[in-house]
Amino acid sequence: MGKLFYIMGKSASGKDSIYRKMLKREELHLQKMVLYTTRPIRQGEEDGNEYYFVDDAKLSKMKSEGKVIESRAYNTVRGIWTYFTADDDKVDLEKNNYLSIGTLESYQCLVEYYGQDKICPIYIEVEDGERLKRAIKREGKQEKPVYEEVCRRFLADSEDFSETKLAQAKITKRFLNHDKEACRAEVGKCIESMVY
Numbered sequence: 001m002g003k004l005f006y007i008m009g010k011s012a013s014g015k016d017s018i019y020r021k022m023l024k025r026e027e028l029h030l031q032k033m034v035l036y037t038t039r040p041i042r043q044g045e046e047d048g049n050e051y052y053f054v055d056d057a058k059l060s061k062m063k064s065e066g067k068v069i070e071s072r073a074y075n076t077v078r079g080i081w082t083y084f085t086a087d088d089d090k091v092d093l094e095k096n097n098y099l100s101i102g103t104l105e106s107y108q109c110l111v112e113y114y115g116q117d118k119i120c121p122i123y124i125e126v127e128d129g130e131r132l133k134r135a136i137k138r139e140g141k142q143e144k145p146v147y148e149e150v151c152r153r154f155l156a157d158s159e160d161f162s163e164t165k166l167a168q169a170k171i172t173k174r175f176l177n178h179d180k181e182a183c184r185a186e187v188g189k190c191i192e193s194m195v196y
Helices: 015-024 056-064 104-114 128-140 147-160 163-168 180-195
Strands: 004-009 030-032 068-076 079-086 097-102 119-125 174-176
Touching (some): 004 015, 004 104, 015 030, 015 097, 015 119, 015 180, 056 068, 056 079, 068 104, 068 147, 079 097, 097 104, 128 147, 174 180
Parallel strands (some): 004 097, 004 119, 030 097, 119 174
Antiparallel strands (some): 068 079
16 A cells, blocks of 8 residues: 655745655655646746646636645735646555655645545755745746745745644654755655655
């Protein structure tokens, strides 16, 4: 019986980097559970890799077909962007282990959908000042940086990942990402202990 390892954390905590590194570890035999978004594709991203990039019409169609497990919309400085998880027949937890990435809210919806015994939370955290520096640096690499969105996400994270909400979601194991290599090793060890 497989498990879904779900990486989450505040913006710029390094979760994308950890996600990519875990997928490269062939001995873990992890499959990707790719989420969907209506936001524009960023420079360097590839459809079906980071996300499936869809428009609002496709999202509406999938909702009407009952394929959307969970969704969340953000009123960004560039308009409303929706991120969602779909039951698109690409996940078989009876046969495989999966790795995905998302929010605390989406994690809770997946627990409700698949069951607590199938979902393993991996919560990544970094000191707020360091996260803000990382977020600004990352945004600065975009063709047209939008620093207002960095600020919006940073502030929203305080509420979205409050200690109260983490406790309600029963997130007890945390991975501190001050030393990137050490954190990746710790996450890998945790996953490895559960897939064998």
